[in-house]
Amino acid sequence: MKDKERQKNLKKGRNIQTFNIIYDSTEVVVSLIAGFSSGSSALIGWGLDSVVEVISGSTLWWRLNGELKDISEEKVKKRERLTLFVIASSFLIISMFITYDSVTKLINRETPEWTTLGLIILLVSLVINPLLIYYKYKYGKKLNSQELIADSKDTFVCLYQTIAVLGGLLAVHFLNWWWADPVAALLIVPYALKEGWEAYSNGKKVKTE
Template identity: 75%
Template sequence: MEKERGKYLRKARKVQVYNVIYDTIEVVVSLIAGFSSGSAALIGWGLDSIIEVVSASTLWWRLNGEVKGISEKRVRKRERATLYVIAISFLLVSAFITYDSISKLIAQNPPSWSTAGIVILVISLVVNPILIWYKYRYGKKLDSKELIADSKDTFVCLYQTIAVLGGLLAVRYLDWWWADPVAAFLIVPYALKEGWEAFQNGRKIDV
């Protein structure tokens, strides 16, 4: 049993490494494209990717600790810290998206077209479901609340990807200037819900 757990821990750790690498690319491309085009949705999506990098890095730290054989108490401490980081990540993203979306709605300033933004969004529609599947699978195998929470964090990113892409296309082809900030704002309720759940799970861990 311990040997099998070790195998899944190493696989889950590797997934987090891939997650960090890809999300770093997302951050660079989406923020450059977002600020260049004035897209609230792309900027919000890029900031969410920063949170994903932080979350995935923290989770790698927790998984790596268990792989290296640290004590059970230290593992639990890392589990709790990871869940708190995920919860705070959701809160920060929600706060920024709310502020930026409302500002853009008030200003009524539609974003410019961004080919680079569209390309990275489409690529993410392929990459994120793969990451979600592996995180959730290993989370179940390891009975890891933080891995499952991180899979939901990535699902938020996927959901936002669809919303942002739809919003940009609506601005471009339907001339709906409001679609971009509305697309960004759609993610907030789900993000807050999942952030609260991660926080509650963190509080339940006895260290």
């Protein structure tokens, strides 16, 4: 059996992921409704980012829960490796969609409409995401878990994107900068690609045998 301190930290890490999955699922529903109704590429991209976060968060929950159930070290390592690859793939998918959607909106000069619903979920996320980042990183360090640390960076990408999307939404509404929304979405791509590559590289380093 694992030592009691590690078991305690594993349970807390798993609880954080459980909350994260529930909250991100809420983000998905609200942001996609607001994004498609207003025509905001930034909000749609942000919502799809949340879809990917639900997938990667669920995979990480599976990995942490496996260790709590005292599965073999080899199986833990395999789950860790798979989790890092899921996180890396998540960053790539996010980057591809945001780039395509934003460039399309720029070419067509599409201006999104104002959305109060979108504003509300963005403001709530400005409060929730920093807390998730802190606790994921904290327990990632305690557990020496590269995948939990990588997931904290994934959430940081979401926070960064939240700020960019919120700025774009306000700029379009108050300054009539039609291009601010897709540009705000594009700002996330370089960072997302960098962190995706880092997660992939860490996954390659995990020894499963």
